[in-house]
Amino acid sequence: MQTRPFGKTGESFPILSFGGQRIVDEHNCTEEEAIAIVNTAIDRGIRYFDTAWIYSEGQAETRLGKVVKHRRSEMWIATKTSDTTRDGARRQLEGSLIRLQTDYVDEWRLHNVWDHARLDAFTGKDGALEAAVQAREEGLVRHISISGHSDPQVLVEALNRFPFDSALIALSALDHFILSFAEEFLPIANARGVATIGMKVLGLGSLTHDVERSLRYSFGLPISTVIVGMETMVQLEQNLAIAESFTPMTDAERLAFFKDIIHLVRPEKMPWKATDWENPSEWIP
Ligand SMILES: NC(=O)c1ccc[n+]([C@@H]2O[C@H](COP(=O)([O-])OP(=O)(O)OC[C@H]3O[C@@H](n4cnc5c(N)ncnc54)[C@H](OP(=O)(O)O)[C@@H]3O)[C@@H](O)[C@H]2O)c1
Numbered sequence: 065m066q067t068r069p070f071g072k073t074g075e076s077f078p079i080l081s082f083g084g085q086r087i088v089d090e091h092n093c094t095e096e097e098a099i100a101i102v103n104t105a106i107d108r109g110i111r112y113f114d115t116a117w118i119y120s121e122g123q124a125e126t127r128l129g130k131v132v133k134h135r136r137s138e139m140w141i142a143t144k145t146s147d148t149t150r151d152g153a154r155r156q157l158e159g160s161l162i163r164l165q166t167d168y169v170d171e172w173r174l175h176n177v178w179d180h181a182r183l184d185a186f187t188g189k190d191g192a193l194e195a196a197v198q199a200r201e202e203g204l205v206r207h208i209s210i211s212g213h214s215d216p217q218v219l220v221e222a223l224n225r226f227p228f229d230s231a232l233i234a235l236s237a238l239d240h241f242i243l244s245f246a247e248e249f250l251p252i253a254n255a256r257g258v259a260t261i262g263m264k265v266l267g268l269g270s271l272t273h274d275v276e277r278s279l280r281y282s283f284g285l286p287i288s289t290v291i292v293g294m295e296t297m298v299q300l301e302q303n304l305a306i307a308e309s310f311t312p313m314t315d316a317e318r319l320a321f322f323k324d325i326i327h328l329v330r331p332e333k334m335p336w337k338a339t340d341w342e343n344p345s346e347w348i349p
Contacts, residue, residue: 065109065307070288071230071259073207075140079283080307081112083263083293084128088120093295098127101300106131106138108304114232114261114291116144116175117160125163133165142171142209142232142261145192148185153192157199171230172196173209174222183218186210187225213239213264213336216248228258232291234336235262236271237281237321241329243337246285254286262290270333276306277313277321284312 065078082105087098102113115125125143132139143160145153157172174186174193187193199205208226212219213234222228231253233245240246253260265282266272282290294300313321331338 065304066283066310068288069259072257073229073259077112077140077289078109078307079289079310080110080279080303081261081289081291082110082114083291084113084115084124085119086124086293086295087127088123088295090120090123091295095127095130097297099130101294101297102128102131103135104297105294105300106135108300110304111138112140112142112261112289112291114142114263115164116146116173117156117163118144118146118175122159122163125160129163129165136166140170141166142173143169144173144175144211145195146175148174148182148192150190150192150195153195154199157195157204161204168204168206171207171209172199172205173211173230173232175211177210177212177218177222178214180218180221183222183225187222193226211263214338215243216245219245219249220252223252223256223258227256230259230261230288232261232263234264235282235285235287235290236264236267237278237325238267238270238329238334239264240281240322241326242334250286260287262287264336265290265292267328267333268336270328271325274321274324275302277317279303279306280310280313281318281321283307283310284318 067076067078069076087093115128117125145156147153147156177183196208207229209230210222210228211232262282266278271278292303
């Protein structure tokens with residue numbers, strides 16, 4: 065699998081990485097299956113694992129931790145705080161470290177920064193960013209990150225406020241057309257050496273009828289790596305096969321793909337662009 069540098073960290077990762085949200089009962093994945101999928105992912109070359117305590121209230125982290133315990137040196141672990149306050153975020157980090165069975169995480173993210181008010185809360189006085197800086201000084205966290213899938217300008221503003229090491233952003237082909245992180249965020253992040261991780265590449269299910277072209281589109285962007293949420297061995301094998309044989313789309317292939325999916329660029333197919341996922345009328349565009 066092709067590998068790429070991860071910002072200024074000195075690390076490089078394969079283009080396919082592991083989204084750890086779905087290795088839980090809620091997605092019909094047993095603990096035994098979850099452990100087998102994560103072990104196979106590592107055996108096949110995947111190194112980067114994304115998770116968060118809010119994924120099934122700790123179950124996703126707990127299951128990942130059962131592999132981390134045995135294979136820590138082979139894994140890059142990114143987890144998150146959804147609590148915007150310094151003290152609340154610190155408590156989340158301490159819980160994550162216990163569930164993940166490790167003394168430190170490689171990356172800790174400010175989770176889902178959808179608007180300027182949430183960014184202010186994270187980065188303001190007594191906000192979670194203060195906890196992140198302190199945790200980095202203590203060696204509990206190696207790199208500080210941010211994530212967002214709604215509005216690229218909020219994350220551009222975040223980079224102006226703090227030298228984040230990385231950003232996890234929505235980079236599906238559907239995102240190309242609306243509040244585009246590819247157009248508005250990637251050029252700025254790349255110029256500053258900020259590592260970039262793509263998500264929503266299968267559109268949370270909206271693009272699973274065309275996995276190969278969806279992954280090829282996202283792998284072809286100027287990004288560090290792509291996380292895909294995988295909850296079965298079949299999905300892992302299919303995504304690995306596409307990543308291992310990756311060649312960039314030609315302009316003609318990309319245009320043909322866009323023509324086939326543009327009808328999906330609408331609120332009910334892209335709920336991550338809404339401030340309220342249950343209410344498409346709150347769609348930001
Ligand atoms: N703000 C944030 O920081 C944030 C928010 C959400 C998620 N995340 C992270 O991002 C990761 C990826 O999640 P996402 O939201 O971006 O979703 P996604 O990767 O666009 O979609 C994941 C879904 O695609 C389906 N899938 C995966 N491989 C497949 C294959 N080969 N064939 C058919 N279907 C396949 C599975 O759905 P089925 O259920 O249909 O099998 C899977 O649950 C998560 O695991 C999590 O780690 C971060």
